[in-house]
Amino acid sequence: QSALTQPASVSGSPGQSITISCTGTSSDVGSYNLVSWYQQHPGKAPKFMTYEVSKRPSGVSNRFSGSKSGNMASLTISGLQAEDEADYYCCSYAGSSTWVFGGGTKLTVL
């Protein structure tokens, strides 16, 4: 499977909202509501932020929200804070008990 496509970088000012896109195909993102998003700070392991497109685990701020339309999933972060600066990765179930990640997006808080 090919990696999901994400923009290399996005940026925003504190308090603003940003959206990170994640484009797949009809074989992965488009076929299943099984997209998850991960936040990774430098030198750290990824931390999961949303799952099944739009669900949030306990402990994750409601400033993080996920959505999906067709073959594209999105992560929106509202009320940007300095600590949101990190790399973000999407992941989708790709069928046949396999999973595929996106290439990652670097979020810069200006």
Next chain:
Amino acid sequence: QVQLQQSGPGLVKPSQTLSLTCAISGDSVSSNSAAWNWIRQSPSRGLEWLGRTYYRSNWYNDYAVSVRSRITIIPDTSKNQFSLQLNSVTPEDTAVYYCGRQVGHYFDCWGQGTLVTVSS
């Protein structure tokens, strides 16, 4: 609270076998609701899911097509851990390797990561 602790060498020679272990605390490798995965990360390939093992009355494995001919993931119930073996490595296998617990279709707990360099 689930914790995963990885161990294994950080340097492997080309053509040899990469071996890593992930020790589980706070859960069981024999859990009927979790799966135990290996994922790697490199600048050129980003995050790449490699494979998993899980128990549902029997043991099962799933592997990524890209490494299917070279990978084995083995559970060890006596030590509550699981291991990764990747054969015939090349410099392209140089990456940070993570173990991770999967619940449903997401990875909710990750090991600390191990940088493995393939070099002579």
